[in-house]
Structure formats: C-alpha cells, structure tokens
Amino acid sequence: EVQLVASGGDLVQPGGSLRLSCAASGFTYSNYNMNWVRQAPGKGLEWVSYISTSSSTIYYADSVQGRFTISRDNAKNSLYLQMNSLRDEDTAVYYCAKSGSGSYRIDSWGRGTLVTVSS
Amino acid sequence: DIQMTQSPSTLSASVGDRVTITCRASQSISSWLAWYQQKPGKAPKLLIYKASSLESGVPSRFSGSGSGTEFTLSISSLQPDDFATYYCQQYKSYSPEAFGQGTKVEIK
Numbered sequence: 001e002v003q004l005v006a007s008g009g010d011l012v013q014p015g016g017s018l019r020l021s022c023a024a025s026g027f028t029y030s031n032y033n034m035n036w037v038r039q040a041p042g043k044g045l046e047w048v049s050y051i052s053t054s055s056s057t058i059y060y061a062d063s064v065q066g067r068f069t070i071s072r073d074n075a076k077n078s079l080y081l082q083m084n085s086l087r088d089e090d091t092a093v094y095y096c097a098k099s100g101s102g103s104y105r106i107d108s109w110g111r112g113t114l115v116t117v118s119s
Numbered sequence: 120d121i122q123m124t125q126s127p128s129t130l131s132a133s134v135g136d137r138v139t140i141t142c143r144a145s146q147s148i149s150s151w152l153a154w155y156q157q158k159p160g161k162a163p164k165l166l167i168y169k170a171s172s173l174e175s176g177v178p179s180r181f182s183g184s185g186s187g188t189e190f191t192l193s194i195s196s197l198q199p200d201d202f203a204t205y206y207c208q209q210y211k212s213y214s215p216e217a218f219g220q221g222t223k224v225e226i227k
Contacts (some may be wrong), residue, residue, distance in 0.1 A: 045163065045206055045218040061215035095162055104210040105153055106216075107174075109162035 002026040004110030006096040011116045016086050022079040022096030022110060030074035033099040035106060036081050038092035038115075048094070049081065050104070063089075086117045121209050122147055125219025131227040136197045140222045142207035146217045151211040154183055154192045157221075158203045166205075167192065194224075202226055 008020040020036070036048045049070040050059040058070055069082040079096055096110040124144040132138050141153065152168040155163035158175035165174045170190055180195040194201055207219040 031131070044221045045208075047213070047215050047217045050213050059213040063215065100168075104213060105168055106208065106210070107165050107168070109160055109164070 002098060002108040004096045004098060004108060006094060006110045006113040008100040009094065009113030009115045012086055013119050014048075014117055016117070017082070017084045018086065018115060020081040020094055020096075020113060020115070024077045024079065024096075024098070027098070032101060033104070034072060034079045034083065035097040035099060036070060037095045037097050037106070037109075038077075038090075039095070039112075040089070040092040041090075050099075051079070083115070085088065086115075088117050091115060091117045102114060120214040120216055121148060121212060122214070122216045123207055123209055123219040125207055125222055128220060129221060129223045129225065131225050132197050133227045134197055134199060136227075138194045138197055138224060140192045140207075140224075142185075142192070142206055142219050144188045144209055147187045148209045148211040150186050151209055152185070152190050153208045153210060154164045154181075155208065156190075156201075156203045157206065164211070165205060197224070 003025045006022045012018050035050050035054050038048050040044050048061050051070045067085045071080045093112040093114050095112045097106045098108040100107045124143045126141050152170045154167040156166050157163040166177050166181050171183045182193050184191050204221045204223045206221050208217050
C-alpha cells in the first residue's frame with residue numbers, strides 16, 4: 001500500500017523559512033515523479049511543484065518560483081520542500097503526492113501538513 | 120499554461136439523484152484528465168483517470184467522459200458517502216492551474 005507521510009508544517013512568521021519532508025513507502029520511490037500540492041483554508045488545490053525521478057525536470061508555480069526549492073533523496077525514499085521568504089498567502093495544507101509511472105497524473109496523496117504564516 | 124474551468128461550483132442534490140459536473144480546458148488536453156473526490160479534512164482521492172477510466176476500488180456509479188476540451192463526471196445514483204467536493208485535473212503538462220476550482224455536492 002502506498003504511504004506518503006508529510007511533516008514539518010508549523011507556525012512561522014512572514015519572511016521566515018520552513019522545510020517540509022515527505023516519507024514514502026509501499027512502492028519503488030525512485031521510479032515515480034513526485035509533487036507538492038497545496039490548499040489554502042477553504043480554497044481549491046494549487047499544484048506548487050513537480051520533480052521527476054532523477055530530479056532532472058523540476059517545475060514551480062509562479063507564486064513560489066525563487067522562494068521554494070523541491071528536492072528528493074531516492075536512497076532515503078524522501079521528498080522535500082524548502083520554503084523561504086514565506087508570505088501570509090503561503091498559509092495552506094501542503095500535500096505530498098505521487099504521480100503515475102511516466103505521467104504527470106497524481107494517483108496517490110499523503111495526509112498533508114499545515115503551514116501557517118502569521119505574525 | 121493550461122487552465123481548467125469547472126462548473127457548477129455548488130450542486131444541491133438528493134440521495135438517488137443523477138448528478139453531472141463539467142470541466143473545460145483552455146486548450147486541448149486529449150484525454151489527459153483526472154477526477155478527484157475530497158472530503159473535509161482529508162486528502163483528495165483519485166476516482167477517474169484518462170477521462171473515463173475508473174480507478175480500482177471506485178464504485179461503478181462514477182463515470183467520466185469527454186476528450187479535447189470538454190469533460191464530465193457523472194454519478195448515476197448519489198449515495199450518502201458521495202457528498203463531497205470534486206476536482207478535475209489536467210495532466211497533459213505541468214501547470215499551477217491544472218485543477219478546476221472544485222464542485223461541492225451538498226444535500227438538498
């Protein structure tokens with residue numbers, strides 16, 4: 001069974017930094033592209049970032065470009081999101097999500113971790 | 120970037136009703152479309168992929184259709200467990216706006 005467990009969410013002041021982690025299990029992690037998707041309170045889903053299996057292809061939403069960095073460690077079955085210069089509008093539940101083989105389609109989601117940016 | 124427009128934003132229906140949700144893409148995405156169900160406080164769950172393929176374990180009352188730019192998700196006979204928010208997602212290419220705005224299905 002695919003399991004994606006995100007952690008690292010917290011209350012942080014505007015301008016601060018936070019690093020999210022996602023521990024993956026139940027599948028051959030190195031074979032699948034991965035994603036971070038966020039959902040602001042009461043709002044819809046925003047595809048924040050995507051990383052390919054070998055980290056050779058990475059995408060970011062314009063709203064986080066230059067502030068967030070996605071990375072992965074295939075030896076540790078882990079996905080990360082380094083978030084710098086945080087803004088109020090980054091407040092959201094952040095989901096770690098697995099794509100299907102060779103696809104952008106998201107087929108499995110973790111439980112999510114809450115990031116609150118507030119002074 | 121490809122943008123998705125979903126309608127309606129809210130749908131009121133009764134148990135046993137047939138409901139239909141529409142999703143439109145700003146350009147052709149062939150059949151690269153998925154539908155998800157999300158319940159409050161939970162992660163989304165994949166229902167349909169490639170526009171009309173039912174994910175394993177999803178009840179057959181859910182169905183998807185369409186190609187190009189127009190897609191629909193139908194629930195043939197609404198059950199109490201189906202009251203939730205539904206999202207479409209294009210996966211032809213990466214786009215921050217890949218998801219529709221969501222359709223909340225609520226009890227009439």
